[in-house]
Amino acid sequence: MRAGITAAFVFVAALTAAAQSFPDSVYAPLWNYNGTWKVTIQGKPPDTLINHCARTGLFFACEQNVNGSPAALVVFIPIDAEGHYKTSPVTKDGTAIGPGDLEIKDNHWTYLGKSEEGGKTTWYRTTNDFTDDSHVHFEQSQSTDKINWQVQRTGDEVRTDKGTR
Numbered sequence: 001m002r003a004g005i006t007a008a009f010v011f012v013a014a015l016t017a018a019a020q021s022f023p024d025s026v027y028a029p030l031w032n033y034n035g036t037w038k039v040t041i042q043g044k045p046p047d048t049l050i051n052h053c054a055r056t057g058l059f060f061a062c063e064q065n066v067n068g069s070p071a072a073l074v075v076f077i078p079i080d081a082e083g084h085y086k087t088s089p090v091t092k093d094g095t096a097i098g099p100g101d102l103e104i105k106d107n108h109w110t111y112l113g114k115s116e117e118g119g120k121t122t123w124y125r126t127t128n129d130f131t132d133d134s135h136v137h138f139e140q141s142q143s144t145d146k147i148n149w150q151v152q153r154t155g156d157e158v159r160t161d162k163g164t165r
Contacts, residue, residue, distance in 0.1 A: 026078045029104050030060045032133055035163035041155035052163065076102065087111065125149060134159035
């Protein structure tokens with residue numbers, strides 16, 4: 001048992017050291033998600049998305065609520081100081097989806113994930129283009145080769161409240 005406690009302590013100590021290696025500026029763009037958003041997807045009624053975001057050491061997470069119901073907890077982990085993150089959404093039933101990747105270059109964000117079934121890989125890409133801190137145009141696509149992408153849906157998000165930190 002003592003070895004398990006020691007291993008857990010070493011793991012936690014390593015995470016703490018890693019968290020200290022990233023300045024607040026690495027997390028700054030992620031705060032753009034915080035608050036209440038009106039989400040419009042062509043052909044569907046608008047949704048209300050509320051993100052409650054927080055940083056806890058190394059981890060940054062946003063609890064998402066859609067139209068008054070809990071939807072997911074999205075966890076972001078910085079990989080470097082250049083805008084690269086691992087992401088892992090956790091659904092309200094506790095199922096972790098991912099991991100995925102997020103790359104932020106200025107106002108253009110690209111999420112990339114994949115699923116594998118029967119020896120076939122399907123790639124999923126979501127791009128977010130921020131025109132300012134309260135307006136986002138997004139596009140969700142999928143591909144079997146990471147070259148040819150089929151757009152599944154597009155939409156826009158408008159922040160109606162920045163929420164609190």
